[in-house]
Amino acid sequence: MSIDLRVKHDLESRRRAVELFDAGVGCKPAAETLSVPRETVREWQWVYRAFGSEALLSMGGKQSRYTFEQRVAAASAVVDGGMAKTDAMAEFGIRSKSPLERWCRLYREGGAEALRPGPKGRPRGSRSKPRAGLATLMWTVPGGAQETGGPYMRDP
Template identity: 90%
Template sequence: MSIDLRVKHDLESRRRAVELFDAGVGCKPAAEALSVPRETVREWQWVYRAFGSEALLSMGGKQSRYTFEQRVAAASAVVDGGMAKADAMAEFGIRSKSPLERWCRLYREGGGRGAAARPTGEAEGSRSNPGPHPRAGGRGA
């Protein structure tokens, strides 16, 4: 049986969070009632406000992929247009605040090309230097 390790909080916690949000409970009291970190509950609240309870309850599945146009348009709407992040998430179908915040930061730094930047998975300068081996050409060679 495989377990999705990305899902840190069970469905029941998110169901209870929906009930609390429906009742108008804020992040801090909800976090205390659920015994969940406040930042996690804040993220749930963003998703709840932008997409509703169904999206919050279906969280934890496959990560979404966003097109170049979506990333640039969403970042531009927030940075240049002053749109609220929750509104941009709803309008552009972005399921998490984290990528939107990253795109906005990159957009401020490099414009449209910056918002489209995607990490390659390898830090710059992390490749090994294929120079001569320390023992090559030395003693005992």
């Protein structure tokens, strides 16, 4: 049996959180009841409000990828249209609040072009430059004269 190490909190904790949310308990008392950090429970509450209990219980594992059009539409709806973030998450199928907040910030700063995906991989010309040669070591011999070289170096 393999354990998914990306999931920090077990299914039972999230199941109990759903029960508490159904009962109308807020994130602070739920966090204290579950002994889970308040920010984590707040994220669970966002997902619960946007997608329901099924999405909260199936959380974890694979990260979602969003197209450029989805990013622009969601950020524009929140920033320009004044849509609530939970509503935007539900409408555009965004599973986490974090990317939506990042997209909104980028959209405010640079418009739609700031949400374009960047180039993938290592940039061209980023290889390390070849060394000119091995440095010559200098040391003093007990007689007072200086010699150069070393056990792995040729004499100059």
